[in-house]
Amino acid sequence: MNLRSSLACTSSDIARWGLRSVLKRQGGVLPGRIAMKIDPELxxxxxxxxxxxxxxxxxxxxxxxxxxxxxxxxxxxxxxxxxxxxxxxxxxxxxxxxxxxxxxxxxxxxxxxxxxxxxxxxxxxxxxxxxxxxxxxxxxxxxxxxxxxxxxxxxxxxxxxxxxxxxxxxxxxxxxxxxxxxxxxxxxxxxxxxxxxxxxxxxxxxxxxxxxxxxxxxxxxxxxxxxxxxxxxxxxxxxxxxxxxxxxxxxxxxxxxxxxxxxxxxxxxxxxxxxxxxxxxxxxxxxxxxxxxxxxxxxxxxxxxxxxxxxxxxxxRMGRWDIAGRTVEANLAKNPVGLRSPDSVH
The missing domain is CATH 3.40.1190.10 (Mur-like, catalytic domain)
Known part of the structure; x- marks a missing residue:
């Protein structure tokens, strides 16, 4: 790695630590976004x-x-x-x-x-x-x-x-x-x-x-x-x-x-x-x-x-519970085909 990519990695680590330790957030995207601002080809x-x-x-x-x-x-x-x-x-x-x-x-x-x-x-x-x-x-x-x-x-x-x-x-x-x-x-x-x-x-x-x-x-x-x-x-x-x-x-x-x-x-x-x-x-x-x-x-x-x-x-996705003698399933559907898929409850 060159100096730019090393700096990008270090900045990402600091951002992730701050998000998790201070803000109690997972920070799945922001560390990567910060790193890419420094090195777009990382x-x-x-x-x-x-x-x-x-x-x-x-x-x-x-x-x-x-x-x-x-x-x-x-x-x-x-x-x-x-x-x-x-x-x-x-x-x-x-x-x-x-x-x-x-x-x-x-x-x-x-x-x-x-x-x-x-x-x-x-x-x-x-x-x-x-x-x-x-x-x-x-x-x-x-x-x-x-x-x-x-x-x-x-x-x-x-x-x-x-x-x-x-x-x-x-x-x-x-x-x-x-x-x-x-x-x-x-x-x-x-x-x-x-x-x-x-x-x-x-x-x-x-x-x-x-x-x-x-x-x-x-x-x-x-x-x-x-x-x-x-x-x-x-x-x-x-x-x-x-x-x-x-x-x-x-x-x-x-x-x-x-x-x-x-x-x-x-x-x-x-x-x-x-x-x-x-x-x-x-x-x-x-x-x-x-x-x-x-x-x-x-x-x-x-x-x-x-x-x-x-x-x-x-x-x-695919959560399932037994309620009052029946099985209830919940699912995630974000488009029309997802709602119409056969044999599934969304």
Whole structure:
């Protein structure tokens, strides 16, 4: 590190101490913001603190997915840094690395960074961090005053990937908006999705009705929810990409979903059975994305189910109580698709 970056790190430490010791605040973003005022390129230097990293983005599910990845990687014995509180803009990523840097420098073995990132900030984070993997969960209409229409968000994410060409994209191929990004960037990619109907199908498509290649209307064999499902274009032939990582055998029981994660495209690929205590189909996608990414990071499948069993959702997500003989569940929904997700109560 040069003098400027060293000064930025010291200033961040002082700010964090003051926030926590004097003001009794967590200070998740401000230390990173102060450090970046002194050294705007600090993230490029801090990236060297980890051996491998993964960035997670998408409209829904970022915090859950990133925390599950971090838990699974930690269970495998690696040292993990993660912006667990959901501070997902560049100062939050910088702040997480600054706070963890002493432990990362002392750590033996693997050092892994797991970072949730706001969709529009990917273009600032990816070129500096240059993560090993980039997980793209889904894209829905959200906060139109800030994000604009979805094609703008797609453009930003695609440009971010183009600026980090060595990053491998792990994307939800059931979402044509995510698949369209994979089709236009040069990055290596891994497509995942649910292989088959789940009997919870929606009869309406929310945000993507047209082919990204020729703009003709898409046709669906089935829709899981939103625009997620098995789609194809009858005009040009563009279709959901072949699934390299698959979710199969999805079943909804009284206590949540059970399903198999298949780590390959053929019938002989290794698989792991997962049982969740959550009954929203969106959680099947979140868990699948998390564990497929964790597997790429070297996590053995034996750690996956114990990680999920021990997982404690972040505040406002998937809280559950037994009241007067009934089970009440609260969840966090910030956009129309989040409210309409099947089999979930928000």
């Amino acid at each position: 993230l490029s230097d801090l990236a060297a603190l980890v051996d491998r990293s993964v960035v997670i983005t998408g409209t829904n599910g970022k915090t859950t997915t990133s925390n599950l990845i971090a838990d699974a990687v930690a269970a495998s014995g690696a040292t993990v840094v993660c912006n667990r509180a959901g501070n997902n803009m560049e100062p939050g990523v910088v702040g997480a690395l600054l706070e963890a840097r002493s432990g990362l420098k002392r750590a033996g073995g693997k050092r892994v960074g797991v970072f949730e990132c706001d969709e529009l900030y990917t273009v600032r984070v990816l070129p500096k961090l240059k993560p090993t993997y980039f997980v793209l969960l889904n894209l829905f209409r959200d906060q139109l005053d800030r994000y604009g229409e979805i094609d703008h968000t797609q453009d930003v994410i695609a440009h971010a990937l183009e600026l980090s060409p060595a990053t491998t994209l792990i994307y939800n191929a059931d979402d044509p908006l995510c698949a369209a990004i994979a089709a236009r960037v040069p990055n290596a990619s891994i497509a995942f999705g649910i292989d088959g109907a789940t009997n919870t199908e929606s009869d309406r498509i929310s945000d993507s009705r047209f082919c990204s290649q020729c703009n003709a209307p898409l046709e669906y064999d089935y829709v899981q929810y939103g625009q997620l499902g098995a789609y194809h274009c009858p005009s040009c032939g563009w279709a959901r990409p072949a699934l390299v990582r698959r979710v199969t055998g999805v079943e909804l029981g009284c206590d949540g979903y059970g399903f198999d994660l298949v780590f390959g495209s053929d019938s002989s690929a290794p698989a792991a059975h997962i049982a969740t205590r959550y009954n929203g189909l969106y959680m099947v996608y979140n868990v699948a994305a998390a564990f497929f990414a964790a597997h790429e990071l070297g996590v053995d499948t034996a750690h996956l189910q114990p990680t999920l069993d021990a997982y404690v959702p972040a505040g406002g």
